[in-house]
Amino acid sequence: MGLDDLLAKLERAAGTAGTADVPADVPANPLQTLAGTAGTAEKDKGGGDSSVMPPTDTAPPIRATRWLLHYADREPVEVHFAPAADHPEALVAYPDAVAAEPLPEPLAQSAHESARQSAARGCSTCRHRKRPGLSAGYCSGRDDLPGAYGEHHPLRKLPDDHGDGCASYLPHEG
Secondary structure (H helix, E strand, C coil), rough: CCCHHHCCCHHHHHHHCCCCCCCHHHHHHCCCCCCCCHHHHHHCCCCCCCCCCCCCCCCCCCCEEEEEEECCCCCCCEEEEEEEEEEHHHHCCCCCCEEEEECCCCCCCCHHHHHHHHHHCCCCCCEEEEECCCCCCEEECCCCCCEEEEEEEECCCCCCCCCCCCCCEEEECC
């Protein structure tokens, strides 16, 4: 017997938790039903239409690319959807999940941070920069620079612009 079956059996036997006098098939809030629409509990029982109008909230469903799925038997798991999914789509894709909540999208990189990173791009962060001895540094990635120790020496003098816009730039491997 699965967890859902066991919970349903316990609710049928004892009624809804905290409301011993109310049968288990009647929701605590008459507007709230399992299907999410008002009046279906009355129609399913064979009664007529209720005079309660369905909620007029027609907000579009939340669509997100990142969802946190909760399970009954294990820790929550973060999943990613491409394209973005809404709540029912997230739960259909992972049928073992008992709940899902959208996670906020990561913030875009600020203009200040991107300017700082572009300023950091240059000879000082390039893989081709070599520092033999106590030198200030030389370039080993460009043949268009003048040789540091002679015409055919593999090390070249650093350019005057310190590598801004260098076509041979490669960042250090981390």
